[in-house]
Amino acid sequence: MRSLLVIHSHADPASEQADIIPSWQIEPEHLLESNGYLPLPCRDESEFKQLIHNADAAVLNIPVGTISMWSNRLEQTRAIPLLWWCSAISAQSSTEACEADATVDGILLPTMVAHELNWALHFSAKRFFERQHWQSERKQLTARLEERKWIDMAKGILGEVNGIPEAAAYDLLRKKAMNERKRIVDVAIAIVKAHQMLKA
The missing domain is CATH 1.10.10.10 (Winged helix-like DNA-binding domain superfamily/Winged helix DNA-binding domain)
Incomplete structure (x- = not known):
């Protein structure tokens, strides 16, 4: 897993409070790039449709409540592992937000060091393939x-x-x-x- 599509939401509260939190904590691109991964930033539908075919996984830098919508959209276009970027702002969400019917294969945190990131991506890929197998058997x-x-x-x-x-x-x-x-x-x-x- 080398190329990661990074989907940003316009409604992400982190983007509105960029002056409060250092930018390296807001954007997943910094963490990925500094650890040898190729981030493919995406901020709208047209970029998403072009970039998804070059991505090994998707990192969702979006509010928890919109994960379900994006996971469905990605699944219809191309099935790839989905990871949620838990930014400093997102981490402060209420536990009710976590009850959303959202399918993700892993979580990335801004504070992760190289080996934590590598393991998170490894286990996310494994979970994705298990999920795909289970869905196929269910169908x-x-x-x-x-x-x-x-x-x-x-x-x-x-x-x-x-x-x-x-x-x-x-x-x-x-x-x-x-x-x-x-x-x-x-x-x-x-x-x-x-x-x-x-x-x-």
Whole structure:
């Protein structure tokens, strides 16, 4: 992980109080650059769409409440590890702000030294790949449950129409799928939809 897209929010209170806190504590670019990483600063939508394809991860320098919006936006464009920049101002947020439904793989702090930053990025990448794997498994499981629902409905229809038990209805469904060289779920969907149209 070398190139990091740094997303800044216009609404970040840290940017409004730059005269109170030294700039090196506000901007993540300083920490990243001084430790050999290539920060890619981004302040608007057009920059984000151009830079995301060159980034290995994204650092969100934004209020906690907007993390969810940005994580969804990033996920739709390109899935990469997401880290939240906990600035001195953000760290003073109430604990209620932390209850936001926000997906991040790690947190970076302005006070981190080189080895802490490296470990944070390493574990964030690991967490990201675990999250991606879990999401993929969840999608597959959801798809299988949906397919099972259609197949069960089709078995019920075939059993009722032909006056046969469920096991025989499943065999009939499977044979029809093999004869038509289609997936069993596609045949099941067609049967259920045809039956619904006839009953309408």
